[in-house]
Amino acid sequence: xxxxxxxxxxxxxxxxxxxxxxxxxxxxxxxxxxxxxxxxxxxxxxxxxxxxxxxxxxxxxxxxxxxxxxxxxxxxxxxxxxxxxxxxxxxxxxxxxxxxxxxxxxxxxxxxxxxxxxxxxxxxxxxxxxxxxxxxxxxxxxxxxxxxxxxxxxxxxxxxxxxxxxxxxxxxxxxxxxxxxxxxxxxxxxxxxxxxxxxxxxxxxxxxxxxxxxxxxxxxxxxxxxxxxxxxxxxxxxxxxxxxxxxxxxxxxxxxxxxxxxxxxxxxxxxxxxxxxxxxxxxxxxxxxxxxxxxxxxxxxxxxxxxxxxxxxxxxxxxxxxxxxxxxxxxxxxxxxxxxxxxxxxxxxxxxxxxxxxxxxxxxxxxxxxxxxxxxxxxxxxxxxxxxxxxxxxxxxxxxxxxxxxxxxxxxxxxxxxxxxxxxxxxxxxxxxxxxxxxxxxxxxxxxxxxxxxxxxxxxxxxxxxxxxxxxxxxxxxxxxxxxxxxxxxxxxxxxxxxxxxxxxxxxxxxxxxxxxxxxxxxxxxxxxxxxxxxxxxxxxxxxxxxxxxxxxxxxxxxxxxxxxxxxxxxxxxxxxxxxxxxxxxxxxxxxxxxxxxxxxxxxxxxxxxxxxxxxxxxxxxxxxxxxxxxxxxxxxxxxxxxxxxxxxxxxxxxxxxxxxxxxxxxxxxxxxxxxxxxxxxxxxxxxxxxxxxxxxxxxxxxxxxxxxxxxxxxxxxxxxxxxxxxxxxxxxxxxxxxxxxxxxxxxxxxxxxxxxxxxxxxxxxxxxxxxxxxxxx
Amino acid sequence: xxxxxxxxxxxxxxxxxxxxxxxxxxxxxxxxxxxxxxxxxxxxxxxxxxxxxxxxxxxxxxxxxxxxxxxxxxxxxxxxxxxxxxxxxxxxxxxxxxxxxxxxxxxxxxxxxxxxxxxxxxxxxxxxxxxxxxxxxxxxxxxxxxxxxxxxxxxxxxxxxxxxxxxxxxxxxxxxxxxxxxxxxxxxxxxxxxxxxxxxxxxxx
Ligand code: SF4
Ligand code: FES
Ligand code: FES
Numbered sequence: 001x002x003x004x005x006x007x008x009x010x011x012x013x014x015x016x017x018x019x020x021x022x023x024x025x026x027x028x029x030x031x032x033x034x035x036x037x038x039x040x041x042x043x044x045x046x047x048x049x050x051x052x053x054x055x056x057x058x059x060x061x062x063x064x065x066x067x068x069x070x071x072x073x074x075x076x077x078x079x080x081x082x083x084x085x086x087x088x089x090x091x092x093x094x095x096x097x098x099x100x101x102x103x104x105x106x107x108x109x110x111x112x113x114x115x116x117x118x119x120x121x122x123x124x125x126x127x128x129x130x131x132x133x134x135x136x137x138x139x140x141x142x143x144x145x146x147x148x149x150x151x152x153x154x155x156x157x158x159x160x161x162x163x164x165x166x167x168x169x170x171x172x173x174x175x176x177x178x179x180x181x182x183x184x185x186x187x188x189x190x191x192x193x194x195x196x197x198x199x200x201x202x203x204x205x206x207x208x209x210x211x212x213x214x215x216x217x218x219x220x221x222x223x224x225x226x227x228x229x230x231x232x233x234x235x236x237x238x239x240x241x242x243x244x245x246x247x248x249x250x251x252x253x254x255x256x257x258x259x260x261x262x263x264x265x266x267x268x269x270x271x272x273x274x275x276x277x278x279x280x281x282x283x284x285x286x287x288x289x290x291x292x293x294x295x296x297x298x299x300x301x302x303x304x305x306x307x308x309x310x311x312x313x314x315x316x317x318x319x320x321x322x323x324x325x326x327x328x329x330x331x332x333x334x335x336x337x338x339x340x341x342x343x344x345x346x347x348x349x350x351x352x353x354x355x356x357x358x359x360x361x362x363x364x365x366x367x368x369x370x371x372x373x374x375x376x377x378x379x380x381x382x383x384x385x386x387x388x389x390x391x392x393x394x395x396x397x398x399x400x401x402x403x404x405x406x407x408x409x410x411x412x413x414x415x416x417x418x419x420x421x422x423x424x425x426x427x428x429x430x431x432x433x434x435x436x437x438x439x440x441x442x443x444x445x446x447x448x449x450x451x452x453x454x455x456x457x458x459x460x461x462x463x464x465x466x467x468x469x470x471x472x473x474x475x476x477x478x479x480x481x482x483x484x485x486x487x488x489x490x491x492x493x494x495x496x497x498x499x500x501x502x503x504x505x506x507x508x509x510x511x512x513x514x515x516x517x518x519x520x521x522x523x524x525x526x527x528x529x530x531x532x533x534x535x536x537x538x539x540x541x542x543x544x545x546x547x548x549x550x551x552x553x554x555x556x557x558x559x560x561x562x563x564x565x566x567x568x569x570x571x572x573x574x575x576x577x578x579x580x581x582x583x584x585x586x587x588x589x590x591x592x593x594x595x596x597x598x599x600x601x602x603x604x605x606x607x608x609x610x611x612x613x614x615x616x617x618x619x620x621x622x623x624x625x626x627x628x629x630x631x632x633x634x635x636x637x638x639x640x641x642x643x644x645x646x647x648x649x650x651x652x653x654x655x656x657x658x659x660x661x662x663x664x665x666x667x668x669x670x671x672x673x674x675x676x677x678x679x680x681x682x683x684x685x686x687x688x689x690x691x692x693x694x695x696x697x698x699x700x701x702x703x704x705x706x707x708x709x710x711x712x713x714x715x716x717x718x719x720x721x722x723x724x725x726x727x728x729x730x731x732x733x734x735x736x737x738x739x740x741x742x743x744x745x746x747x748x749x750x751x752x753x754x755x756x757x758x759x760x761x762x763x764x765x766x767x768x769x770x771x772x773x774x775x776x777x778x
Numbered sequence: 779x780x781x782x783x784x785x786x787x788x789x790x791x792x793x794x795x796x797x798x799x800x801x802x803x804x805x806x807x808x809x810x811x812x813x814x815x816x817x818x819x820x821x822x823x824x825x826x827x828x829x830x831x832x833x834x835x836x837x838x839x840x841x842x843x844x845x846x847x848x849x850x851x852x853x854x855x856x857x858x859x860x861x862x863x864x865x866x867x868x869x870x871x872x873x874x875x876x877x878x879x880x881x882x883x884x885x886x887x888x889x890x891x892x893x894x895x896x897x898x899x900x901x902x903x904x905x906x907x908x909x910x911x912x913x914x915x916x917x918x919x920x921x922x923x924x925x926x927x928x929x930x931x932x933x934x935x936x937x938x939x940x941x942x943x944x945x946x947x948x949x950x951x952x953x954x955x956x957x958x959x960x961x962x963x964x965x966x967x968x969x970x971x972x973x974x975x976x977x978x979x980x981x982x983x
Contacts, residue, residue, distance in 0.1 A: 169834065170832055170834055171834060172834040172835055172837065173838055173842075174834075174838055175842070176842045176843075183834070184834055185819075185822070185832070185833035185834040186819060188832070188834065
């Protein structure tokens with residue numbers, strides 16, 4: 001730590017870090033300086049001049065922007081002098097010259113920095129009587145974002161965000177002087193995974209989102225902090241509700257995780273909560289579909305568990321349950337295990353519905369890393385599925401780390417979207433299409449220079465659902481030997497780590513496919529998971545579910561999986577339950593309840609508790625609070641338990657690091673020659689997204705990727721619209737060329753409609769789709 | 779691809795001159811301007827691919843500077859100075875006569891795409907005020923009459939390359955000073971003649 005320094009602000013002494021900006025140093029000491037363009041997570045630009053302060057210089061007092069001036073020892077700052085006030089009034093008077101002052105119809109009114117600062121620091125009246133500048137009022141700049149250029153004060157927060165933070169500068173200032181405006185290039189909309197952040201940081205109502213426009217006034221909103229399920233980063237969010245309706249999700253600045261940012265999926269994927277299609281009561285699926293009371297449904301399922309036929313019970317879990325719910329499931333399973341004799345239950349297994357499960361690097365020979373290690377490592381190693389699509393806010397953190405000079409090394413054929421950030425991208429020369437090494441690790445060019453003796457953070461997981469993990473383990477061991485290695489196990493989905501921590505044993509969905517034993521009676525529970533969609537094993541899982549004797553689905557919506565169930569139990573989503581969430585660095589965070597559960601929906605744990613009762617077994621809890629304190633008993637480090645009480649302490653709002661031993665068992669799977677690389681895109685056809693109208697269209701485009709050699713050479717395509725077929729399936733898709741891919745590898749998004757039936761082990765045919773003219777001729 | 783192979787090659791040569799590809803943006807915009815008489819969206823796409831920045835970033839620069847034209851210019855861009863030295867020397871009458879002759883208002887182009895007229899700020903020829911540029915080739919010491927003659931000459935002769943010295947000989951008056959280097963090249967469209975990026979043209983005669 002470098003020494004702190006003293007500065008004098010408004011006559012009192014404050015302590016500051018040496019390299020801080022005046023505005024930051026003041027902020028840390030509780031002195032607020034008004035600002036529009038400065039944002040603590042972005043580089044300063046000094047655009048708006050709202051933050052002018054007076055400092056003493058050898059040539060007398062001078063007005064300087066506090067957002068671009070650094071502190072120095074004994075600096076004397078005045079943030080409230082008459083000169084400063086005059087400057088602030090002047091800046092605001094100018095900013096308002098062209099501002100339409102349409103606050104009564106503006107969504108930002110009530111939480112608008114321009115409005116608030118005009119009240120606090122403005123001149124009170126304007127001398128401007130001329131015509132204001134006019135622009136067409138709001139223009140859509142993407143499917144989900146609208147821009148009102150008249151309201152814009154040209155602070156460049158949005159344009160800087162898109163360049164500096166998210167790295168997709170699709171909006172920029174166009175024109176000059178009075179005509180300056182933010183805009184996109186024609187036909188090149190602001191399609192960014194992170195566009196919603198610009199709406200949140202715009203200091204006026206210039207940028208608005210289609211989902212929140214004209215929905216509410218800020219003072220009518222009920223707000224609570226929570227944790228997003230969007231990925232295993234566990235982004236801190238603020239939920240905004242009015243009249244029991246979720247209207248908006250905002251990013252909260254959690255230093256350790258999302259630092260204020262969210263992906264658009266994390267931000268806008270909430271309208272489904274209020275969809276009419278939510279299941280409201282237990283349902284008998286067939287014969288014919290019939291609504292049941294909760295009690296009736298429990299009787300029926302209880303009878304299925306309590307029979308005298310030898311039964312295997314499988315639980316296929318998703319990633320949206322809370323730690324408390326996983327814990328309750330675990331104790332449910334344990335109670336059944338202990339009472340096997342009376343119930344004729346043979347095998348009980350938990351499978352997680354995630355194609356990317358592997359056993360992970362959790363044992364004591366490895367030290368586990370945290371996200372913040374990105375900022376202290378010398379080198380970042382990435383071997384995993386696409387980070388930008390699956391852990392979008394982690395991508396932002398990696399991008400920041402690279403900006404600060406950290407070296408990024410990417411292995412394999414995923415993460416091509418991050419190639420431009422990388423120091424080394426080890427594609428085909430190093431890693432084969434099957435994700436095995438083509439050369440000895442010690443021969444990989446430049447690797448030793450970047451890792452030997454260095455601080456290395458490795459973000460590792462499966463890149464492809466079908467992949468031998470041995471090469472990755474070999475790499476990890478090499479790194480462990482030669483560098484100071486920390487590992488971030490990359491399982492991308494929601495509360496996957498909560499499942500690992502609270503279930504004694506978790507297996508993979510491929511293991512379910514293999515282990516399914518038709519000779520026994522099979523009772524299957526699917527819990528917030530839809531394995532018949534989104535998995536490379538979809539087809540096989542479907543067949544198993546069809547041949548199973550009884551299937552119970554716990555879910556919010558009817559979907560491809562619940563269709564095959566015998567009974568559906570309606571459950572609650574994040575926002576409708578209280579609980580904890582554990583992120584990929586084992587940080588436990590709070591998820592708070594702000595909405596009532598719809599209809600007869602219950603939390604998963606309530607079902608487990610009732611079922612135990614039905615088969616005459618005891619359960620030791622009847623609330624989330626009790627579950628939470630029970631699960632806390634399992635932590636060996638007792639100093640910092642992630643209990644509700646602890647997590648609600650102001651010092652712990654950013655989460656608590658603590659962990660339990662993790663046990664994952666799954667078979668390694670490999671293919672001799674991988675031709676299709678299945679990937680998950682950020683947007684897809686999950687029930688939640690399909691039922692969120694504002695973003696549902698974002699997951700509908702069907703496209704595949706290949707390199708140009710494959711496009712022109714192997715498939716000899718002449719158009720980007722092709723028909724993809726395998727056996728009886730055929731789908732029309734667009735082809736995107738991606739020259740970072742090796743020859744003859746097709747990248748196919750498994751979470752988009754129409755791709756689930758493809759078999760990764762078989763070849764697909766591609767044929768140019770017939771043009772409209774041809775069709776009309778024939 | 780809207781750019782011919784030759785133009786792409788030329789662009790790549792220019793890009794080579796800079797340590798960062800994106801630094802070549804300015805000159806490449808001139809190539810685009812010389813190609814179409816304005817910066818077309820097709821050219822913007824081309825440039826964005828060549829130097830690896832997004833289209834809107836190219837557009838941002840292209841729309842910021844007034845010498846990059848968003849609208850197509852005529853064969854001859856007439857930039858008449860309206861700044862102080864010229865104003866004192868009666869540039870108003872020069873402006874008016876050019877406007878009368880061409881029938882154009884500021885930033886307008888005629889239907890035949892022969893002339894584009896603009897009033898501009900100081901073009902650095904104050905010593906020879908009032909001054910005018912034709913395709914950025916400067917003539918000094920103009921009178922209203924001479925400026926009309928010049929326009930007539932341009933309209934009838936339709937020279938492909940405009941060279942400052944020739945204009946000065948034919949229509950100019952007082953000159954600020956003699957340029958140190960004798961400059962025999964000119965420009966052929968609404969782009970300044972720069973030797974290093976190849977927009978300077980030799981007059982064939
Ligand atoms: S749209 Fe908003 S964030 Fe962007 S420049 Fe204008 S005021 Fe700033
Ligand atoms: S906040 Fe300092 S200039 Fe805008
Ligand atoms: S004022 Fe006209 S050239 Fe300087």
